[in-house]
Amino acid sequence: MKSTPEHAAIGLRADQIDTPAAVIDLDAMERNIQRMAAFARQNQVRWRPHAKMHKSAAIALLLEQAGACGHCVQKTSEAEALAAGGVRDLFISNEVIAPAKLLRVARLAARLAADGGRLAIAVDSPEGIARLAGAMDAAGSDAGIDVLVEIDVGQGRCGVPPGPEAVALARAVAARPRLRFAGLHAYQGGAQHLRATAERRAAIAHAVHAAAGTRALIEAAGLPVPLVTGAGTGTLAHEATSGVYDELQAGSFLFMDADYAANEPDTTQPAFEHALFIKTQVISTHPTHAVCDAGHKSHAIDSGLPLVHGLAPAHALHYANGGDEHGILHAAGPQARLPALGQTLWLIPGHCDPTVNLHDRLLGVRGGLEHGVVERVIGVDARGALT
Template structure:
């Protein structure tokens, strides 16, 4: 697909609807998280399912990240093709055809001096993974045991079930147990900071007991990986997690901005915007050209960044309906630009082929980077 802008274009020339990165804001977010991880002596492994871009993954690694996470085999393949050589598939992969691809990718990264890791939560998955790795002839893979610490999605219960998986991994020479995957996705979006703190305290107890149990039985040392943009400071403060999987911090979206924060972690700025244009004005409403095909709505509709004082309502696949929040707020005119903050950045990025990187702000900036969304639609 043709990108919605050309390098050097003034921001006014960016076609709509387009997904735009404020590079100055993004780089401040990048530096703040890198500094936090360095100061607290934890590894940073950002979740690249958020931006799906090899270019941005390499940028994060250049700023100290040890590698990136993905959720899908196809995402891992796309990023590896773009030069990313340290990848963790933080999800269960069961299908034999997918596991053959996992094994082939592990061998390729190994030959290039990199490493592939994967999560498991069943003896079935371990046996299938070991079989695929055996047929890859010389490949090996790092394995994290996925432990359910309260989210109620994938992951074995803490304690003895995790120990049983460690024992199932041990006989396979191509599998190397390196740690526990402990991620509480639901906690990321608990608005009240006290509620999040209480949730993570319970999760930390599960992690501690499980880690200590495995170490007592000879499985160690173990790296605990997990955490997200909504809770990473809590995991770090526990002293248990050694690796952070934060993703959305790089762009920030309207959903994460709704969380109540403490004064301790760094504040992240909105850096991802949908540029839209007013195409109609009727009565009490203006209509822009950014509908659901340009932004995900699973975490709510976008909010209007500029012009100030406007609300965004559902206009369907191709349109957004803008209204004045107060009688004193003027509606934008036909042809005016409207800047939207997506409710959820991850699936919004997946709707676009390109990210337009703008330097100098959203008013007078210019296009400095055109970033391909390499893993768009990488669902398998």
């Protein structure tokens, strides 16, 4: 009863899509994929997009067809949902501590290995390594699991400091028979939305220095470091050209949100386009404002409110928060006119990851938002996959 079933939407014209709805401009998305694939080829770097953004096995397989080496996820249940959809090379780029969850990790590692795939996971504590090893032993999974030591390269969240602590963790991993030390997870999430290009560049220079130094220390201790992985959509060019990062984790490039678009442009980065939109309809009009049917149950607002797409600056509308189910539109441009009752608009979400997580499905439109047709319905397989 929730909304149109998967198949029913295919063939609908974009102007027939009920509101609010999460809509993908497939042409824009595919151009973003080609830009990312070309960039990775040119820079001879692997790309492992973060599936916490799109949460869809179908999209993951599309990215892998274009050259992605696998996917990152943030949660065990995300890994399970994507594996069920056929994704076979997954990295849980996060710490898992609960023994019951680690047992699921161990079983998934065995299932993926049996299918020719692999599972990797991040650690940042001796206790986490011991628990993971215990779960792998309990599961009797002889295929093992790749383990990356997470270092904090400036975000101040998870990860040990670069340097000796990371060496100790790498050794602790290598000492466990079912764990393989697979490298360093060094994501600088705090750098992605620093607005000034120079600030982002400086933050990643610091991360590169920290990762390189830690890699050298671990190698000096006699352990090879097969991989340094990290990078987001706001900075990926800097990691890609660092000579230190081997793999890019950026995910948001696929849909590009308003928050990333607000960064000062950096000509060294590929130019990605907005590809995820919330279609909304005006349901109430007033002399001062119009009200549309998309609020923060339709799009996340943690990184700012959505922008109204496709209007020339002179005709711009400003979206203000109207609560869970409403948006309030004001005239912003000097010649802007408030939209009429029943008019539909396209919003660019502030942050694509938690926006996608609000929707059970994404409607993929071919041929543009105005005159296109729904070509495919993409299930958000890991929607609500929190554990």
